[in-house]
Amino acid sequence: MRIHMTAATYELLRDRHELVIAPRGEIVVPGKGVMKTYWLDGSVGG
Numbered sequence: 518m519r520i521h522m523t524a525a526t527y528e529l530l531r532d533r534h535e536l537v538i539a540p541r542g543e544i545v546v547p548g549k550g551v552m553k554t555y556w557l558d559g560s561v562g563g
Contacts, residue, residue: 519556519557521556521557522538524552524554527555535561535562536557536560537561540553
């Protein structure tokens with residue numbers, strides 16, 4: 518199980534080195550268009 522996040526959320530969390538974040542790719546979001554998204558896969562040591 519993973520949490521799906523937007524690029525905006527990724528930008529806020531990317532310097533938190535205890536988090537494991539992986540790119541998911543681009544998806545089409547209704548009403549928003551194409552967005553780059555990421556997975557939060559967990560935390561280091563957790």
